[in-house]
Amino acid sequence: MNARSERYAAWSGLLGGALGAVAGIVQAAVGTQLGAWAGSKADPVPLGLLTIGLSGLALTAALIRLRAVRSPGGGVRAAVAGAELVAGLVGFSTVGRLWWLPGALLLAAAASEISASPVGVARAVRRAWPAVLTGILGVGLMLVAATADRPLLLGMGIFGGLAVATAPWIAVRSVPFAATALLLGALPFAALTWWTVITPLTAALALAAGTAAIRRRCQPVAVGRADR
Structure with missing residues (x-):
């Protein structure tokens, strides 16, 4: 992965986490008024708070990734990709269409991390x-x-x-x-x-x-x- 791709992976995860937190706030605040855009949830407040928590996890991982953007090891990539994958996948079931953009960004960032060093990521996860x-x-x-x-x-x-x-x-x-x-x-x-x-x-x-x-x-x- 070249320097440009490294920066893309880091900033994609950071932006996805930030937008995910915004989506969670919107879901908790006005989710009942957004209908299908917020997944038509009967009780949007806990799902919005859950989304905020997961987005916070992804943001933490993205910040770690940003600090190691020049020379991330397999362990860094594994941790970041794992947090982004979990947040990215679960979010689709908590805030509906509000998650399309942040979810896509988080999954793309995770895919970039794994594809950059699949052997290193697998070794780090095993360890x-x-x-x-x-x-x-x-x-x-x-x-x-x-x-x-x-x-x-x-x-x-x-x-x-x-x-x-x-x-x-x-x-x-x-x-x-x-x-x-x-x-x-x-x-x-x-x-x-x-x-x-x-x-x-x-x-x-x-x-x-x-x-x-x-x-x-x-x-x-x-x-x-x-x-x-």
């Missing part, structure tokens, strides 16, 4: 599977929270899931901060929804996988040039 699993479980918590009927549970679930999903990837910067984010992201929401069974189980799995990931410091930024 960092606890972090990848933790990210998936964090998104799972966010999806469960979108069905909550109380604002407190909704907010705790979405932002808690976001904290869980990002915890392993910030471990190399600060292990205590990553561990705190993992615990505060998983435990309160699971405790308040203990009767559902699925939420405590998901949180327990996230804690186990996240702890393993943090111990191994599975942070893509630490992966060197050899993984490209």
Whole structure:
């Protein structure tokens, strides 16, 4: 991938995440008035907040990518592509047509990252599977929270899931901060929804996988040039 393509991938992800956050805000604020443009959702507020959370995850990944635009390793590409893929795909089911542009931008950015170094990305995913699993479980918590009927549970679930999903990837910067984010992201929401069974189980799995990931410091930024 040449320098021009590198910049395209980075800025495409950044713009897609920013537009996705805007789409989530619009969905939460006036989704009921937009009809098919917002997916004709019966309860657009939690879906809008979920979209904002996922867009925040994609934006975080895009900012990491922007800082490493000159020499990203396979691990950086894998983390960024994963965040952009998850946000890009889930968003199509949360805000309808409002997601067409941000979703296309995020998926294009993810495809660019993977195609630039497929072997490096595959190797990084294989090595960092606890972090990848933790990210998936964090998104799972966010999806469960979108069905909550109380604002407190909704907010705790979405932002808690976001904290869980990002915890392993910030471990190399600060292990205590990553561990705190993992615990505060998983435990309160699971405790308040203990009767559902699925939420405590998901949180327990996230804690186990996240702890393993943090111990191994599975942070893509630490992966060197050899993984490209």
